[in-house]
Amino acid sequence: xxxxxxxxxxxxxxxxxxxxxxxxxxxxxxxxxxxxxxxxxxxxxxxxxxxxxxxxxxxxxx
Numbered sequence: 001x002x003x004x005x006x007x008x009x010x011x012x013x014x015x016x017x018x019x020x021x022x023x024x025x026x027x028x029x030x031x032x033x034x035x036x037x038x039x040x041x042x043x044x045x046x047x048x049x050x051x052x053x054x055x056x057x058x059x060x061x062x
Contacts, residue, residue: 015045 013021019040026036039045 018045 022031022036022039025031026033
């Protein structure tokens with residue numbers, strides 16, 4: 001499954017391509033390395049990412 005099939009001007013990236021791009025952005029210090037590692041370790045790009053025990057936590061912005 002690609003990253004966004006709604007883009008009419010080009011084909012969607014595969015998950016592997018998107019992760020490679022994000023990895024390069026991480027190496028260039030454009031995105032946070034710890035956050036990227038968390039994203040990869042927990043496979044958050046998957047349709048059904050590992051659950052947190054059925055609980056969803058939200059940060060109260062107030």
